[in-house]
Amino acid sequence: MASIARKNLFEDIPRFLVAQAGIMFAVSLVTIQIGILNGFTRSTGLLIDQSSADLWIASQDMVHLEVTSPLPLEQLVKTRDIEGVQRAEALMIRAALWRSSDRRIAPVRLYGFDPNGQLFADWKLAQGELNALNSPYTMMIDKAQLSAINLKQVGDAGTIGSLPAKLVGLVQNTQSMASSAAVFTSLETANAFSTSGFSSTATIRIQNGEVEVLNNAEAAPGRSTTNPPPAPKKLSLSDSINFILVQAKPGQDMQTLRKRIESALPGTRALSKAEMAQQTRDYWEKRTGVGFILGLGATVGFVVGMVVVSQILYSSVADHIKEYGTLKAMGASDWIIYRVITEQALWMAVLGYLPSMALCLGLGTWTMAAKGIMILISPVTATSVFCITVVMCVGSAMFAIQKVTRVDPAIVFKA
Numbered sequence: 001m002a003s004i005a006r007k008n009l010f011e012d013i014p015r016f017l018v019a020q021a022g023i024m025f026a027v028s029l030v031t032i033q034i035g036i037l038n039g040f041t042r043s044t045g046l047l048i049d050q051s052s053a054d055l056w057i058a059s060q061d062m063v064h065l066e067v068t069s070p071l072p073l074e075q076l077v078k079t080r081d082i083e084g085v086q087r088a089e090a091l092m093i094r095a096a097l098w099r100s101s102d103r104r105i106a107p108v109r110l111y112g113f114d115p116n117g118q119l120f121a122d123w124k125l126a127q128g129e130l131n132a133l134n135s136p137y138t139m140m141i142d143k144a145q146l147s148a149i150n151l152k153q154v155g156d157a158g159t160i161g162s163l164p165a166k167l168v169g170l171v172q173n174t175q176s177m178a179s180s181a182a183v184f185t186s187l188e189t190a191n192a193f194s195t196s197g198f199s200s201t202a203t204i205r206i207q208n209g210e211v212e213v214l215n216n217a218e219a220a221p222g223r224s225t226t227n228p229p230p231a232p233k234k235l236s237l238s239d240s241i242n243f244i245l246v247q248a249k250p251g252q253d254m255q256t257l258r259k260r261i262e263s264a265l266p267g268t269r270a271l272s273k274a275e276m277a278q279q280t281r282d283y284w285e286k287r288t289g290v291g292f293i294l295g296l297g298a299t300v301g302f303v304v305g306m307v308v309v310s311q312i313l314y315s316s317v318a319d320h321i322k323e324y325g326t327l328k329a330m331g332a333s334d335w336i337i338y339r340v341i342t343e344q345a346l347w348m349a350v351l352g353y354l355p356s357m358a359l360c361l362g363l364g365t366w367t368m369a370a371k372g373i374m375i376l377i378s379p380v381t382a383t384s385v386f387c388i389t390v391v392m393c394v395g396s397a398m399f400a401i402q403k404v405t406r407v408d409p410a411i412v413f414k415a
Contacts, residue, residue: 004340009347019312023352024359026305026392031360031385032375033297039364039374040294041285043177045277047111050174053089053119053245054254056276057261057268064280066093066109066179070240075265077237079244082264084257087247089117092187092240094194095180098165100150100158107180108149108160112190119245121184127154128169133186136231137163137193143170144372145181161196163229175372178284191239192232246270302392309348310396313341317400338401345397346390353389357382 010016048056048065057079062068079088092112099105113120115133126143133140139160146152157166160183175182185193248257258270271279285291327337357377364375 006344006347009344015312015315019308019348020352020355022308022312023305023348023389023393024356026301026308027353027356027385027389028360029301029304030298030388031356031377031381032363033294033301034381034385035360035364035375035377036373037285037291037294037298038378038381039376040177040290041281042376043175043374044179044284045280046174046176047120047182048273048277048280050122051120051245051273052122052247053273054248055246055258055261055270055272057244057246057265057270058242058276060267060269062269062279064283065276068242070242071244071268072237073235073239073241074237075268076241076244078264079246079261082257082260084249084252084260085246086249087119089114089119089245090187090241091120091243091245092190093242094190096160096183096193098149098158098160098181098183101156102150104150106149108183109180110160110190110193111182111184112187113184115186119247123174124172126170126172130169132168133184133189135168137165137189137229138168138185139165139189140169140171140184141167141181142175142372143172144368144370145175146170148181160193163193163196165193173368173372177373178290187235187241188232191235302388305389305392306396309345309393310399312348313345313397313400317341341397341400342394345393349386349389349393352393353386357385 044065057071057075059069059071073090076088076090079085090113092110094110094112096108096110097105098108111120115121115130121130128140130140132138141149141151149158151158151167154167154169157164159165165183171184174184246257246261248254254272261270262268360375360377364377367373367375
């Protein structure tokens with residue numbers, strides 16, 4: 001009976017190709033929507049996953065990585081004195097406005113940290129060295145975000161607020177799809193950028209490797225240029241940060257350490273790296289409309305696939321109705337005929353799924369490399385989509401089976 005299923009499937013190649021194109025479209029739509037949802041939620045916690053901290057100390061008001069109340073730097077000093085803490089580092093997150101050398105502006109998200117630290121910047125560097133951020137007014141970004149702030153290569157510059165900002169390195173796989181371009185700097189530089197204000201007349205000049213900020217009058221021919229701005233001031237204990245990253249001493253019980261920290265630092269809570277990442281992802285997936293919209297797109301793809309497959313199978317059964325009548329006249333049971341149609345649907349599922357998954361994997365690789373957009377297709381996702389494809393095709397076959405159920409074997413004797 002399998003030969004009948006294959007014969008019916010490949011008898012009309014143009015129809016077969018149209019059917020497979022419809023299935024590929026539906027499977028690709030479902031896979032991409034699920035992949036984007038998975039990639040989106042994972043990207044929001046990438047910086048947390050890539051850290052080496054055992055615990056993240058945050059305000060009790062913290063909603064997710066980018067929405068939290070500030071903590072005074074003084075609490076970093078107190079944290080280092082808590083029993084069981086081996087290392088503690090500060091993380092500062094600020095919103096700012098970037099202006100490129102051709103005066104285009106873009107929102108950015110500043111991440112200030114200790115370039116000589118060990119707990120935050122555990123990323124893969126594409127170009128440059130972290131210690132270059134010790135120089136004033138230097139920064140790094142994800143290489144996929146170069147075009148977002150209109151830069152081309154390391155060494156290019158612009159302004160953040162009213163201060164110069166020079167690109168000294170590139171990192172990989174750090175950008176959240178929910179956030180503005182991430183700019184990584186030292187704590188002092190991030191604080192200076194965020195408090196410098198925004199100059200609508202500032203322009204940039206690079207001369208002998210030095211970055212200078214000029215206003216319109218100073219940039220005019222025949223006028224003297226300004227000197228580079230003074231180095232950013234050191235942070236004081238009253239300056240605010242957003243998180244304290246903690247590395248515990250070897251053998252330290254995490255629950256006990258968390259209680260000590262929360263007792264020593266009123267108004268804070270200590271979360272494990274996994275808890276911090278999950279809280280951030282839950283916010284974007286469940287408290288915003290992202291999960292609903294992408295899930296709706298996957299549902300639409302499923303419905304489209306069912307409609308296409310059911311039409312193709314129903315049309316195939318209608319074209320071969322006399323053959324099915326002949327089988328019934330020869331004594332074939334309904335179950336045998338059902339197996340023919342079901343197997344035809346399974347062939348369509350497999351032959352539609354394989355090229356679709358290859359297409360989606362290739363598309364995901366390209367979008368990550370070119371735009372930093374993660375389409376995450378895990379083995380679980382691939383298996384789930386295959387099951388959805390099988391259900392879609394076999395479920396569509398039920399409509400065609402209903403027609404065969406009502407076939408009168410006498411049809412073969414009619415003119």
